[in-house]
Amino acid sequence: MTPVHCVRIDDAYIAQRNAPDQATLARRRIALVGCGTIGGFLAELLTKAGAGSDGGELALVDNDVLLPQNIGRHRLGFNSVLKNKATALAEEMLRSMPGTNIHALPVDAMQAHLAGFEMVVNATGEEALGHLLTRKYRGSQFVPMLTIWVEGPGVAVRALLRDSPLAACTRCLLSLDRQPLYPAIEGEMPVGLAGHGCESLYVPFPASASVQAACLGVNILTAWSGGSPTARLRTQVLDGHFCAATPDHDPVAITDCPACGT
C-alpha cells in the first residue's frame, strides 16, 4: 500500500482559495497601463486574484526602462535594471505563476490597442495621460477604466472606477476651471518635489504608499468583477496629520467634460 497525496494546483483554485466569498479576476481581460511603482505591486496582486488565468488575459503596458533609482520603491530589483519594465515584470510574474496568460506590451500607452479589453487600469500616476486615454476610449470605443494614484508626497492614495460611459472620469473630479470637486484631504494638499540636481524632478513617497494604492486598486477591481462596483471613488489617507475630506462614493460626471464629454 502506498499512500497518495493529491493537491490542487489549478489557477482557479489558487485564486479562489483565500477569498471564497469574493469574485476573482479569472477569465477577465485586463490591460495594466504603467508598470512603475504602483503598477509593479498591482501586477502581483492582480495575478494573486486570478488575472490572466482560466482563459483570461493580463497585458502589461509600459515603454519605460527600469533604472537603479527606481528600485527603492519598485516590485522589481537589480536583476531587472536596464530592462523594459513591462517585459521584466511579465517575466517576473510568469516565474511565480507560469500557467497564467500574462504578456508585455512595451509601447507607448497611446499607441497600444486597448479597445478589446474588459478593463484598462491606469497606474501611471500621470493625470494628462488619463485624460487622453479617456478621450481615446469614449463613445463606440468605450472601455471601462480604473485609475489609481498617490496624492501629494504619500499623503493619500485614491482610485476611480469608470465602468460605464455615464460614470465620472478623472477630469470630472475637477470643475471646468480645474478646481478640485472632491478633495482628498481638508486644507491644502502639500507639494513635495525631489530630484533637484542631476535627476529630473519627481514626487517622493515610500514603497508602502504604492503598495496601499495597489491594494485599493485590486479591491475595487474584484468588487467590479463581482458586480458591485460602488463606491467608484475611494480614498485612503495615509498621513495622520491630515483628515479625509471626501467619503467614498460615486461622483457624477460634469457637463461638457473635456475628456469624457461627447
Ligand SMILES: [Zn+2]
Ligand atoms: Zn469626465
